[in-house]
Amino acid sequence: MAVLQGAEAKLYVGDFYGRPCIMKERFVKNYRHPTLDKALTNQRIKSEVRANLRCKISGIQTPTIFMVNFETNSIYMEEIQDAVTVRQHINTVQASEPNLSSVCEQLKPLAEVIGQTLAKMHTNNIIHGDLTTSNMLLEGDPKDLSLFLIDFGLSSFEASAEDKGVDLYVLERAFLSSHPNSQDVFDCILAAYKNQMKDKSASKEILSKLDEIRLRGRKRTMVG
Amino acid sequence: MLALAANQWKAHLRLNLSFVKTTRMVIAIGFEGSANKLGIGIIKDGEVLSNPRHTYITPPGQGFLPKDTAKHHREHALSVLKAALEEANVKPEEIDVVCYTKGPGMGAPLVSTALVARTVAQLWKKPIVAVNHCIGHIEMGRLITGAQNPTVLYVSGGNTQVIAYSDRCYRIFGETIDIAVGNCLDRFARVLKLSNDPSPGYNIEQLAKKGKQYLEMPYVVKGMDVSFSGLLSYIEEKAPKLIESGAYTPEDLCFSLQETVFAMLIEITERAMAHCDSNEVLIVGGVGCNKRLQEMMGIMASERGATLYATDERFCIDNGAMIAQAGWEMYRTGVVTPLKETTCTQRFRTDEVEVTWRS
Numbered sequence: 001m002a003v004l005q006g007a008e009a010k011l012y013v014g015d016f017y018g019r020p021c022i023m024k025e026r027f028v029k030n031y032r033h034p035t036l037d038k039a040l041t042n043q044r045i046k047s048e049v050r051a052n053l054r055c056k057i058s059g060i061q062t063p064t065i066f067m068v069n070f071e072t073n074s075i076y077m078e079e080i081q082d083a084v085t086v087r088q089h090i091n092t093v094q095a096s097e098p099n100l101s102s103v104c105e106q107l108k109p110l111a112e113v114i115g116q117t118l119a120k121m122h123t124n125n126i127i128h129g130d131l132t133t134s135n136m137l138l139e140g141d142p143k144d145l146s147l148f149l150i151d152f153g154l155s156s157f158e159a160s161a162e163d164k165g166v167d168l169y170v171l172e173r174a175f176l177s178s179h180p181n182s183q184d185v186f187d188c189i190l191a192a193y194k195n196q197m198k199d200k201s202a203s204k205e206i207l208s209k210l211d212e213i214r215l216r217g218r219k220r221t222m223v224g
Numbered sequence: 225m226l227a228l229a230a231n232q233w234k235a236h237l238r239l240n241l242s243f244v245k246t247t248r249m250v251i252a253i254g255f256e257g258s259a260n261k262l263g264i265g266i267i268k269d270g271e272v273l274s275n276p277r278h279t280y281i282t283p284p285g286q287g288f289l290p291k292d293t294a295k296h297h298r299e300h301a302l303s304v305l306k307a308a309l310e311e312a313n314v315k316p317e318e319i320d321v322v323c324y325t326k327g328p329g330m331g332a333p334l335v336s337t338a339l340v341a342r343t344v345a346q347l348w349k350k351p352i353v354a355v356n357h358c359i360g361h362i363e364m365g366r367l368i369t370g371a372q373n374p375t376v377l378y379v380s381g382g383n384t385q386v387i388a389y390s391d392r393c394y395r396i397f398g399e400t401i402d403i404a405v406g407n408c409l410d411r412f413a414r415v416l417k418l419s420n421d422p423s424p425g426y427n428i429e430q431l432a433k434k435g436k437q438y439l440e441m442p443y444v445v446k447g448m449d450v451s452f453s454g455l456l457s458y459i460e461e462k463a464p465k466l467i468e469s470g471a472y473t474p475e476d477l478c479f480s481l482q483e484t485v486f487a488m489l490i491e492i493t494e495r496a497m498a499h500c501d502s503n504e505v506l507i508v509g510g511v512g513c514n515k516r517l518q519e520m521m522g523i524m525a526s527e528r529g530a531t532l533y534a535t536d537e538r539f540c541i542d543n544g545a546m547i548a549q550a551g552w553e554m555y556r557t558g559v560v561t562p563l564k565e566t567t568c569t570q571r572f573r574t575d576e577v578e579v580t581w582r583s
Contacts, residue, residue: 007491007498031523032487035438130447134499154445166401170447177395178499216401 008044008153013079016066020079025072026153041073044153048075051126051155058124060117061139061148080137080148086110087133089142090179104184110138111185113145115192118171121149122164122206123197129154131171133178161202165209168193172210250320250556253308253344254548257337258329258357259381260288262297264304265545266312266319267552270367273312275538275545276304284417287410294332301340308544316348321560323551326354327572328382334568342566353551354561357542358383358574361508362394363553364546369533375502377493377521378574380509380542381406384489385574386448386496392579397496398448405485406511408452412481415463416474423541428478429514435479439472443484448495450488455481486517490524503530513540553581 004011012023026041045068052062064078084092090107097103114136121128128135130151137148156163168190175186190207197203249269256263260282265275280296282288309316324341327334345352362376376387376394384405386398406425413424418431442458444451459481466472472480493505505525507518518534525532539546557580 007495029487029491029524030527031490031520033438033483035440036443036483036487039440040443132447132499154447166446166449169401170449173397173449174447174499177397180391213401 016076019066020081021066021076022063022079023074023076025074027073042070045070045073045075047129047155048152051128051152051157052077054124054126054157055121055149055152058120058126060120061146062152063148063150080139080150083137083139083148084142085134086114086136086138086147087178089138090133090182090185094179100181104188107182107185108188110142110145110147111188112192113147115189115194116196117147117149118168118189119193119196119203122167122193123199125157125159127156127158127163127167128152129156129167129170131167132174161205161209164206165213168206168210169213172214250552251314251318252321252323252548252552252555253319254355254360254544254546254551255322255324255337255341256357256360256542256544256547257297257333258325258327259333259542260293260296261542262300262304262333262337263542263544263547264308265543265548266308266314267545267548268314269552270549272545273314274308274310275543276307276311277541277543278304279422281421284419285414286420287414290330290332293330294336297333297336301337305340305344316344319348319350321353321551321555322348322350323353323355323547323555324566325357325360325547326567327569328357329568329570331568331570334570338566338568342563346563351555351560352563352566353554353559354566355547355550355554356572356574356577357547358385358387359394359577359579360546360550362387362506362574363550364539364543365506365508365533365535367549368535368539369506371504371506371531371533373502374504374506374533375493375497375500376506376508377489377512378509379405379489379507379511379517381410381511383509384450384452386493387574388496388500388502389579389582390500392582394574394577394579396573396575397499398450398492401446401449401451402453403456405450405452405489406509408456408485409481409511411456412459412463412478415460416478423510425511425514428482429516431475432478432482432516433475435473435475435477437472437476437480438483439466439476439480441480441484443488445488445491448492448499450492452485455484482514482516486514486520489517490520493521494524494528497528497530503528504533505530506533508535508540510541513537557581 003013009024009026015021029037055062067076093106135151139146194203251268254265260280263277266273278300280293322341322345324338378385382404384400385396387394410424418427442455522532
């Protein structure tokens with residue numbers, strides 16, 4: 001009873017010794033070379049579990065991992081019940097509120113929590129690798145701002161400003177393409193990120209890297 | 225003349241020309257010369273009447289330089305134009321609109337081709353439409369394959385983008401954060417001193433068919449973006465040693481390189497499709513005629529219950545008809561470029577164009 005099929009995994013809901021559980025099964029990708037497929041799948045399961053735990057230690061909420069089965073490429077983890085993705089939440093707010101500036105006003109507290117959470121994550125040198133609003137959950141009433149990060153399959157541990165900058169760039173691209181007219185909200189995330197970072201020279205370096213990376217995409221010299 | 229700001233382009237004059245709205249068939253001629261191919265194509269309401277092309281081929285181990293490429297285009301402009309008109313059996317006075325590539329691309333070749341387009345437009349007294357090269361690829365792909373609203377993987381020597389249409393704009397969901405996939409393949413072909421005839425990528429594809437041993441190399445996907453520069457440095461450095469020691473053959477390396485970079489492209493395309501809930505995928509651009517890439521995309525698509533649309537080298541590789549097709553789409557919604565704005569720009573993103581012809 002797969003409840004959801006993403007780009008590379010199927011999710012099943014069940015229970016693990018009485019606890020609500022999600023099984024995330026990474027399926028074989030027949031388009032890629034078996035050696036590459038096996039290597040990527042293993043690497044991503046390991047990254048996912050490692051970053052999940054490291055985030056928890058850093059005080060970021062993530063679903064608790066119960067068990068990993070490398071034979072079936074599955075991770076068994078806590079099901080965050082009564083949760084919506086940040087993507088759904090933003091869409092709901094945007095749909096219910098026609099006025100652009102009041103949408104921004106309503107989403108500001110959430111943007112701050114996201115910025116703070118990402119700053120915590122980067123302070124601990126955790127790179128998520130696939131930050132999108134679909135990979136962030138809000139548990140319970142969205143107004144409580146109980147934020148969970150999920151889907152760490154592309155994560156890595158890097159101290160460099162370059163990697164952190166790219167991480168933010170990936171979020172920016174996903175954020176703006178999923179949510180039109182949301183530049184202000186994203187700017188709020190960056191402002192909160194900057195405020196939360198204790199090491200001011202580090203945050204300055206990361207954000208100037210972000211500017212540099214944006215230009216790479218936009219101004220890349222190219223040949224038809 | 226080169227650097228026209230993007231916003232100027234956006235402010236592009238839109239005229240509602242009453243004669244466009246009549247039912248008469250519209251004939252468009254397109255001039256493409258943004259890279260090393262000079263192509264001139266004629267299209268009559270979605271039917272390709274002619275599409276000749278001449279490619280500037282450099283010696284093995286060498287890329288093409290802007291100055292020499294522009295010279296090539298200037299030398300062949302008249303013969304290709306003559307061929308396009310003769311093959312289509314169309315007289316200049318029957319043509320309704322002249323379309324040319326405004327960018328992105330290499331400056332000198334773009335300018336030399338635009339000059340030809342401007343000249344004939346004035347000689348024949350025809351309106352002129354400036355076209356974004358990437359949009360040309362997308363519209364040609366849609367025309368040839370009949371795909372309605374596909375997620376587009378645009379892969380060539382200069383571009384690597386995953387694009388989807390929404391709200392009058394071709395939005396870029398994922399792209400390379402450094403070099404293009406075709407550039408990565410071309411530069412590896414130079415390491416192996418492969419021939420540039422008909423194209424370095426084609427010759428890599430042929431060698432890859434004989435490759436057996438898979439070498440693991442850096443695989444860099446960040447969200448929906450990819451990066452190839454680290455992979456290229458790795459293989460450029462390793463290849464000579466691996467071949468010399470006999471551990472891997474050039475065929476093995478071409479095979480491994482293709483398997484790795486294509487897997488990265490399919491992965492981000494699939495992620496974009498999941499993101500946009502899309503069930504059509506279209507491959508365009510020069511690298512798009514690679515059969516292995518098409519095969520891998522086909523497997524991914526069928527496993528998702530989606531349909532793959534791809535074209536062959538006539539339309540995947542830069543050509544004039546694609547510029548005519550995109551220009552025709554623009555023209556029929558009333559877009560005409562005033563002569564003094566018929567400039568070129570090397571940097572011109574896909575998402576800067578307002579898509580007036582789709583709902």
